[in-house]
Amino acid sequence: MKKLYILFIAALATFGVQAQVDRSIMPKPGPAPEINLAEPESFELSNGLKVMVVENHKLPRVSIQLTIDNPPILEGDKAGVSSLTGSLLGLGSKNISKDDFNEEIDFLGARLSFGSQSAFASSLSKYFPRMMELMADAAINPNFTQEEFEKEKAKLITGLKAEEKDVSAIAGRVQRALAYGKDHPYGEFTTEETVNNVKLTDVLQFYRKYFVPANAYLVVIGDVTFDQVKKLTEENFTSWTKAVPPSLSFSQPNDAQYTQINFVDMPNAVQSEIAVQNLVELKMKDDDYLPALVANQILGGGGEGRLFLNLREDKGYTYGSYSAIGNDKYEVSRFRATASVRNVVTDSSVVEILKEIDQIVNEPVTEKELANTKAKYTGRFVLALEQPQTIANYALNIEKEGLPKDFYKTYLERIDDISIEDVQNAAKKYFSTSNARVVVAGKGSEVLENLEKVSVNGKKIPVLYYDKTGKKTAKPDYNAEMPEGLTATAIIEKYVDAIGGKSKLESVESYAMSATAEMQGMKLEMEMKKTSKDQFMQDVKMMGNSVSKQVLDGDKGYAVGQGQRKDLSPEEIEKVKAESATFPELNYLAVGGIALDGMETVGDKKAYKIKVTDTKTVYYDAETGLKLQEVTIAEMQGQQVKQTLMFDDYKEVSGILFPYKITQSMGPQNIEFIVTEIKVNDGVSPADFE
Structure with a gap:
């Protein structure tokens, strides 16, 4: 027996030596772990409100999130009505004055805020019943007064005036307008003129049409019980009038017919805002959704992305360059590669961004890039699982996006299965330099001469000119004649x-x-x-x-x-x-x-x-x-x-x-x-x- 014991120890020692030698070789990754994701309990009211409850008793806190999942809404010549609706919601109710309402929220040490189609509240769990009452009262019985309407309208106009010299804000507005068209919900924008067209009756009409429970989700997370939430929801939200928001129609956006530079002259710009963009039809339930995210991450998802490493680390053109790809179950979204750069390198930055997009479309990414990106997504996913909010968000996504029930349970497995070929196919499908809009907002007198000389793959890129509203205009004239003899x-x-x-x-x-x-x-x-x-x-x-x-x-x-x-x-x-x-x-x-x-x-x-x-x-x-x-x-x-x-x-x-x-x-x-x-x-x- 002793001899067998000695032989066993010797075998372990030999194994230890061998293990030390093997450490020089990268171990093969094991299979992706199976995710046992808890599902929130749920129920639905007769008016259509869907409720999800995630119990978490670690801390005596609770949060309440109301989301109304309506299709995009075109506001037209009254753009700004949704913003005004959101700012007026939560200013008390028909039962409680604004001052008393805010005073009670402060006294409870709680938070309560509203958007035009959303609301959020958080508090200690002992105040949860009262917070449900206050949220429901403000949501179902809003106190829309002419006095508060005029105040919020003045605030909105003041903000819009401040944006008129904000190069970044103007650039974002024009990017959306050119991508979607100004007669599309994602392309229209609010102006002082459209805000002045809005009356209090328009706010009331918007609220009645779109702030309805048909597409609404109420998510409650924290130190509560399912039975408690169900009882309070039925007491406070059953009276919310059942209604179906009207179906909406608007023009369908199209990509540019050919790659072009769309230039917006901003004489006060101290740097140029660049966005290379094209439309994408990507939904979370698509088979190539995750490969598209991985392709974008490698291109410009952060400090390790190719755009950042090129334009910042190598060239020193900018503080950072990034890319993003959107997804939308209702409409087309956008792929965008962006940078804010010094005037003198505007043309060079455009060339480098297009070059990086071309490369990821035409050449396979490296094993190292793919492995690092998979590790990043895996780490984010695992860390997110520690938050109760994550369980609710995942369940909400499954409901709203029509995802398979095991979408998140198999998430890591599907990330692990993504191949280099999958990434390149996604890049080819969703990233484009053949019909991209290169939107540049900058100081034309300093950047335009070189920008008009930009060529990629031996082909000169035409420059078209737009004003701050996205309207096509003539080329800026910087050679205005001065009075003769002026000193x-x-x-x-x-x-x-x-x-x-x-x-x-x-x-x-x-x-x-x-x-x-x-x-x-x-x-x-x-x-x-x-x-x-x-x-x-x-x-x-x-x-x-x-x-x-x-x-x-x-x-x-x-x-x-x-x-x-x-x-x-x-x-x-x-x-x-x-x-x-x-x-x-x-x-x-x-x-x-x-x-x-x-x-x-x-x-x-x-x-x-x-x-x-x-x-x-x-x-x-x-x-x-x-x-x-x-x-x-x-x-x-x-x-x-x-x-x-x-x-x-x-x-x-x-x-x-x-x-x-x-x-x-x-x-x-x-x-x-x-x-x-x-x-x-x-x-x-x-x-x-x-």
């Missing part, structure tokens, strides 16, 4: 006269300005003070703490950033002096050296371009003479970075016009400062420059 000095003199006159400006010994802005949800406060004696102070604060400060007092000065103080060098002092004058244009007239460098469009205005230095250019409105924009080239970490200041909303203070909206742009970031106060010859003391 830079005359333009500056016109500006000085426009804001108050030379004598008025020369009487200003100092002024103080305060402004506020928002950045990533945080409030910024800016204070700026200037005098005619080479004194300057600018302090930007966040939450009361200084994040950036610059001070000049004659021939000395300092800067503070991230808590570190640094004295300014003689060269830096001279640069700050140039900007510290109460009105730099008076210096331009006195010293000279400025040059007229042509005309450009800034926003929707023609502007004279004045070159002040090799690194600074200023633009003045050709009609009013007011300053519209300053562009400065700065050196940062060995690279040249363009910084733009835009001036708008001029108002009079002490007989002088000052801009009350100053937008600072650097790279993809825009910060809009709204001036709150300006004091002339007041509010400044020597202590400000210490």
Whole structure:
């Protein structure tokens, strides 16, 4: 027996040595694990509302999600009615005033929000019965008042006005309009005109037609019991009027007949927004749904995607380039490959994106790319299973999308079975460079000349021109003739006269300005003070703490950033002096050296371009003479970075016009400062420059 025991130990030792040797060889993956996915309990009310319950008693919390799964809705000349409906829902009910409703939600420490065809609530489980009451009351008995309607309408219009100079927002709007057509629910967009067409009666009509239980799902997750949910749902939602939303019809979108560049001129753009897009008919229940997702992930699904590695890591054209493929059970969706790039590399970026799409269509992906992507999807899927919300989402998808009951139970197995050939077939089917729309929104005066020369596979790509609404237009003309004999000095003199006159400006010994802005949800406060004696102070604060400060007092000065103080060098002092004058244009007239460098469009205005230095250019409105924009080239970490200041909303203070909206742009970031106060010859003391 002892001998047998020794032999057994020896065998184990031999196996251990062999195992160490075998570690140099990649082990073969085992079979995909079988997923035992719990199914939520469910029931249906007589009015058509389908209810799913996922019990999870780990924490004393509960969430309630209401989803109404209607087909796309075309709003036409009243686009915005759905948005207004969503913003008015949840403002109390016919039984509870808005203030009392919100006060109770806050008192319960809960959340409750509505969309035009959805609602969401969360709270401690002990308040669940009351939250069901409040959600149902607000959903079934909305309190649509004229007063609240006018408030929400004004908010929506304010937001739309802000978007009119947002290059990214305009680009997205035009991309959708060109893909689907403006008479399609996915291609139409909301404007101030369409919002003004909407009346309160339109909101009521939209609500009655589309906020109905026929296609509605109520998902309850958390520390509840099925019997409790069923009882409360029957008590609170049975009175929801049974109705069937009307069937809708609209034009069917088509891809472009040939690959083309659709250019939108945005003179205020500091970078170009690029989207290579084509339509796809992809649904979750399609056999090649998962191979299509894998193909997209390899192309541009994240930081390891080919687009990112090419345009960012290799070329340095952008902060990131990505792709996405949509799926829709009702309509065609889109494949999109996108990037926000520096103006100077716009044409090159278009070429590289098209090249990457061509490559994944025409050449098989590598074993490594496929293995890494499968591992990523497997990891995401397994991690998601830890969340109770996942079980509900999967069950909801099976219901809404008409998926097989075992869709998620076999998910990992089907991911594991995807072959290189499957990926390439999906890429060929859903990605296209033969009839793609390359939508570019950017500053035409800087990018268009090279963009018109773009060719792929030896074939030049035609450029078509569109305005900010997606309407076809003529090629922008950047060669507007200037009046004969016009000089830079005359333009500056016109500006000085426009804001108050030379004598008025020369009487200003100092002024103080305060402004506020928002950045990533945080409030910024800016204070700026200037005098005619080479004194300057600018302090930007966040939450009361200084994040950036610059001070000049004659021939000395300092800067503070991230808590570190640094004295300014003689060269830096001279640069700050140039900007510290109460009105730099008076210096331009006195010293000279400025040059007229042509005309450009800034926003929707023609502007004279004045070159002040090799690194600074200023633009003045050709009609009013007011300053519209300053562009400065700065050196940062060995690279040249363009910084733009835009001036708008001029108002009079002490007989002088000052801009009350100053937008600072650097790279993809825009910060809009709204001036709150300006004091002339007041509010400044020597202590400000210490």
